[in-house]
Amino acid sequence: LxxxxxxxxxxxxxxxxxxxxxxxxxxxxxxxxxxxxxxxxxxxxxxxxxxxxxxxxxxxxxxxxxxxxxxxxxxxxxRAHDAADVVVPEPRPGPGAGGPRSDEPPRVDPALVAGAIEATAGTARHYSAAKVRATVPGVSGVVDVVAFTGDASWGGYAMVAGRWFERPGEAVVPTPFLAATGTRLGDTVTVHGPAAPVTVRIVGEVLDPRKDGRQVFTDASTLAAARPDLSETSHHIAVRPGTDVSAYVGELNGRLAPSGVAAQAGGQGGGSxxxxxxxxxxxxxxxxxxxxxxxxxxxxxxxxxxxxxxxxxxxxxxxxxxxxxxxxxxxxxxxxxxxxxxxxxxxxxxxxxxxxxxxxxxxxxxxxxxxxxxxxxxxxxxxxxxxxxxxxxxxxxxxxxxxxxxxxxxxxxx
Incomplete structure (x- = not known):
């Protein structure tokens, strides 16, 4: 202006x-x-x-x-997969029976823990998970093969594509695994590490950024022949609606006392x-x-x-x-x-x-x-x-x- x-x-x-x-x-x-x-x-x-x-x-x-x-x-x-109300973590190394510390985790029979869970009032459903270290062609480093006993589809595993495995020989893997191996849904991969190689077919892609995606999720029966001695197992439990979780944990721990493991309320992994x-x-x-x-x-x-x-x-x-x-x-x-x-x-x-x-x-x-x-x-x-x-x-x-x-x-x- x-x-x-x-x-x-x-x-x-x-x-x-x-x-x-x-x-x-x-x-x-x-x-x-x-x-x-x-x-x-x-x-x-x-x-x-x-x-x-x-x-x-x-x-x-x-x-x-x-x-x-x-x-x-x-x-x-x-990432946390903490949809379970109650979790029985896998055994950790601790004091031995005589007092000295042991570097190996105590061996617990998964069947005994599963029996205690089923016998506790308020249990709606549960599954267990065991990890096996293995290698897969195309993936650098060690791959964790997570073997489930029971239906784990409700455990907080968000599916990106495909479906959750339904029978032995099927597996679900994270996205980085598909990228590293150059595979896609419907392809097969061979897992080396158990007593014998195990071939699984990929039927689903899951969201799991842990371990840079170096994981394979399958049914425990898939590894039954190659690794019959799976023992380092965690158990994940969903209780019936209206069940007091604290009371349930107390009753379950009473049954688990002879086994040397203890249950805890879910959601304590840091995700919350x-x-x-x-x-x-x-x-x-x-x-x-x-x-x-x-x-x-x-x-x-x-x-x-x-x-x-x-x-x-x-x-x-x-x-x-x-x-x-x-x-x-x-x-x-x-x-x-x-x-x-x-x-x-x-x-x-x-x-x-x-x-x-x-x-x-x-x-x-x-x-x-x-x-x-x-x-x-x-x-x-x-x-x-x-x-x-x-x-x-x-x-x-x-x-x-x-x-x-x-x-x-x-x-x-x-």
């Missing part, structure tokens, strides 16, 4: 801008302060768009952060703590993003309110109360907040649906649909109204300032 033009430009909106919207809003069956607020964005459309962009950013960021926290939580749950940490970080990040978006709204509303100080004074002189002044200022950002919030939620969901799989691919993993499907209708609706909350938070301070301004001071302000 030339100097003389800059000095001549007034602070108010150009004459006539927004008057048609004001007339239309005045015809609505709404209180006058609400009608004045609804028409205000049309007087300063560029400023309204700027505030809408701030709200849109905040809504997208919050929606994405909520989805990311949910996805990471489900990944941690899948990590999920709580992720949730706390998500809440902190969400609050910071909301604050940043609200500051963007605050800047626009404060500038708009300062420019309208004389107009507000006239309204006060005509009888507008402080409460009505607050309503008028908050209403001026309500439509912007609602529209930006409604647009920001699907954009945040699209961003989440693109970023999370990309993160998994960078780590050599593929995520199942359950990791991505973290948004529920009960969460999406509040997120859509989050734009209105952000806009309201940003407008509260200017609204309070406008309501507290004395009428005489506002009217004589040039």
């Amino acid at each position: 030339r100097t003389v033009d800059a000095l001549a430009v007034g602070r108010a909106a150009p004459a006539g801008r927004g008057r048609r919207a004001a007339r239309l809003a005045g015809r609505l069956p709404l209180p006058q302060p609400v009608a004045l607020g609804l028409a205000r964005p049309f007087a300063r459309p560029a400023r309204a768009l700027a505030m809408g962009a701030a709200v849109l950013f905040g809504t997208v960021a919050v929606t994405f952060t909520v989805g990311m926290a949910g996805s990471l939580g489900r990944v941690m749950e899948a 703590d990590m999920v709580l940490t992720l949730n706390a970080l998500s809440v902190s990040l969400t609050l910071m993003l909301v604050a940043v978006a609200a500051l963007g709204v605050l800047n626009g509303v404060l500038l708009d309110t300062r420019e309208r100080v004389r107009e507000i004074g006239v309204h006060k002189a005509l009888g507008m109360t402080p409460r009505q002044t607050v309503v008028s200022v908050l209403t001026s950002v309500a439509v912007t907040g609602l529209v930006a919030g409604a647009a920001g939620v699907p954009l945040g969901m699209l961003l989440h649906g693109w970023v999370v799989p990309t993160m998994g691919e960078s780590a050599g993993l593929r995520f199942p649909g359950s990791v991505l499907a973290v948004y529920h209708p009960a969460e999406v609706v509040p997120l859509a109204f989050g734009g209105l909350v952000i806009a309201t938070l940003g407008a509260l301070l200017p609204a309070g300032w406008a309501a507290g301004t004395r009428t005489a001071t506002a009217v004589r302000t040039e």
Whole structure:
């Protein structure tokens, strides 16, 4: 602008801008302060768009952060495999019978532990797992072959593709295993390490980032001929609904006392703590993003309110109360907040649906649909109204300032 033009430009909106919207809003069956607020964005459309962009950013960021926290939580749950209510860990090295420490774990008959579990009231279902170290062509290092006795499909193993094994000779493997061996579902691999090589057919792809994916999950009967002496076994139990887990653990430990092993409540592998940490970080990040978006709204509303100080004074002189002044200022950002919030939620969901799989691919993993499907209708609706909350938070301070301004001071302000 030339100097003389800059000095001549007034602070108010150009004459006539927004008057048609004001007339239309005045015809609505709404209180006058609400009608004045609804028409205000049309007087300063560029400023309204700027505030809408701030709200849109905040809504997208919050929606994405909520989805990311949910996805990471489900990944941690899948990694922990802690769906069991009660776990009997595999025996660990400890003091020997005579007192000195032994480097070898005590040998426990899995059948005795399984019998104690079945005899304990409240047992719904259970399975056991034994690990065998082996090698597989194409995979560097040692591979853990996890052999299950019983149906372990309910134990928290998230399937990416295919199905859980159903018969001897079938196996389920993580995504990195498929990439390392160049195999896919339906192919066979040979496991070397037991007394004799064992060939298994891959029928499923499971999400399991532990040990860089160097794992094979199969039925214990698959290794029966090559490794009949599986003994280092953990047991995983689901109790019946309504069963007190603490009481169940106490009764089961009483039966397991002669065996030298003890049961414990499930979910104690560290996964739950990590999920709580992720949730706390998500809440902190969400609050910071909301604050940043609200500051963007605050800047626009404060500038708009300062420019309208004389107009507000006239309204006060005509009888507008402080409460009505607050309503008028908050209403001026309500439509912007609602529209930006409604647009920001699907954009945040699209961003989440693109970023999370990309993160998994960078780590050599593929995520199942359950990791991505973290948004529920009960969460999406509040997120859509989050734009209105952000806009309201940003407008509260200017609204309070406008309501507290004395009428005489506002009217004589040039």
